[in-house]
Amino acid sequence: MKSREKLWGVCMDIYRQQYKEAEPSADFNKLMKEGKTIKQNWFMNYYLDKKRQQEIIDDCCKKNKLDTWDEQMINQTIWLGSSPTSERLKDE
Numbered sequence: 001m002k003s004r005e006k007l008w009g010v011c012m013d014i015y016r017q018q019y020k021e022a023e024p025s026a027d028f029n030k031l032m033k034e035g036k037t038i039k040q041n042w043f044m045n046y047y048l049d050k051k052r053q054q055e056i057i058d059d060c061c062k063k064n065k066l067d068t069w070d071e072q073m074i075n076q077t078i079w080l081g082s083s084p085t086s087e088r089l090k091d092e
Contacts, residue, residue, distance in 0.1 A: 002070050010064050011077050017056045022046040022084040043082040050086035053078075 002010075012028075019028040026046060031037050057078055061071045 002064070002066065006064075007066075007070060007073060007077075010060055010066070010074055011081070014057055014060045014074070014078055015081075015083070017060070018048055018053055018084055019046060021052065021056070022048040037082065044085050046084035047088055048084040048086065053083055053086060 016028045019026040019031065024046065031042075036042050057075060061074055066074065
């Protein structure tokens, strides 16, 4: 089991990559610095296919050599957190 700080760092790496690949693309660090991530449902403005999001999660977990327990915690944190939406919003 990795430390909480290490696991949080993995989550942040995942978010950075997801938003880099999202439509529209975004710099996650810049979004946080500008305070955009504190607004409710801000992540709904970004789209990334669910399959690609999971690939990013899996790649980061593998790269960081996480055990099964840590991988499960990362998956739950990311999917219940502020990942880009995986559903395209329809024009209203």
